[in-house]
Amino acid sequence: MGLSELLSTYGEKYLQGLLATWSMTAVSFVFVMMLAVLVTVARVSPYRPLRVVGDLYVQVFRNIPGVALLIIIAYALPELRIVLDWRTCVIVTTILLGSAFGSENFMSGINTIGVGQIEAARSLGLTFTQIIRRVVIPQALRTTVLPMTNLLIAVMLTTALGSQVPLSPQELTGVVSYVNTRATGGILAFLVSALCYVGTAFVISLVGNRIDRKVRILR
């Protein structure tokens, strides 16, 4: 099957797949960021139970394979009378996995600041909220631009889990297996999807690098 034939028959499917991957990635990443902030706040809070839960959350979702989590959410939760539609299942899986890594990024961002700066800020008479707002958050955000760019790409790659459930419209990986069960798509069928992924990742890292160069703190 040539490229023109492939695209004329399945071109629309690929386009829908690309849009599905993009939209799931975007929605997931917004929630990943919010949840990562919440988990990180819990992990640095002075309340021990919250710290323990936050650390446990990160360990669990950092180490669980994506497929295992998706299967639990998609097939085990309905038995506990929690039924989500397929798309939501994939997005929730991606959010849970991504936010654990996001929180780790924030934590190492906080850790690069150094105890001395906090002590200096306190000796200047800054209050706790001032320290957090003026010293910790600006620096932590700047140092996490690059890791978060990589996380966004990772989130996009994680949405490929959508090929394991009957999504409609399918995302890029699902489209390929759809095409190949119907026709002999060959290497080309894969290359189209792969280039969509690689191209998106390329643009994301280009933008991420540019932002990083602008805000990076030279030490």
Added chain:
Amino acid sequence: MSAARTLSMRDALYEAPGPRTRRRVRIGTAVSAVVVLLAIAAVVRQFWVTGQLAPRYWSLFLQWTTWRFLGQGLLGTVAVALTAGAIALVLGLVLMLGRTSGVRPLAALCRVVTDFFRGVPSLLLIYFFFFVPAQLGLKLPSFWMLTLPVALAASGVLAEVFRAGVNAVPRGQVEAALSIGLSRGKTMRKIVLPQAVRYVIPSLIAQLVVVVKDTTVAYVVSYPDLMQNARVLITSYDALVSLYLVIAVIYILINYAINKASVAVANRTGVKIVR
């Protein structure tokens, strides 16, 4: 990032508390403890009202045969993970050497290959090895249908890990080696690589986690790994929730152990984890 430093930074955020703050922290701790306990209770209750705590879902874990079957699956997982890891190690090193070789076309090619494998989901690669060799009339055993894509996906990442290690070797050493008359290849082999590899050993161990995670889609190519064997048990015992949860915990513990090992090696050798 060591655990001790994390803790000290966490604690540095707070001043030594006075009596009033101490009381407030105590109240907050109590409240948050209650919230956490309530959440756990809600989860347990949901299991209870849906009948998922019934002994018939959990009694299979008391049988020796269950664990033997899962153990066989685990062996399958380990076989794939180690083989894929070994292939990725070699391929990643080759890709990195090509990229830093200084030969323009070779460097460009290795860069494209590295970025390609890093930018494509491993599932897509697995589907590739599932469909394409068959379409070309090649019969690939399911072991390789799984191992090759997992290895390729990891090799892209490992190439970058190795490159980070090479970059961490002080530039002056390369200059010194070249100035005493060592060739480029010899400098790489005798001076840079031995140090670079030592720098990245913890990261290499940590990457094994990604490999183990990638092997869980073995059921796509119906290779008997831990997950696939669990699915077989689910159809024979009709115990979906309990089995998937136990399998997830097993995977989490394996990966947690790998991460711990990586940190332990990093602490013992005194190198920072290069990513």
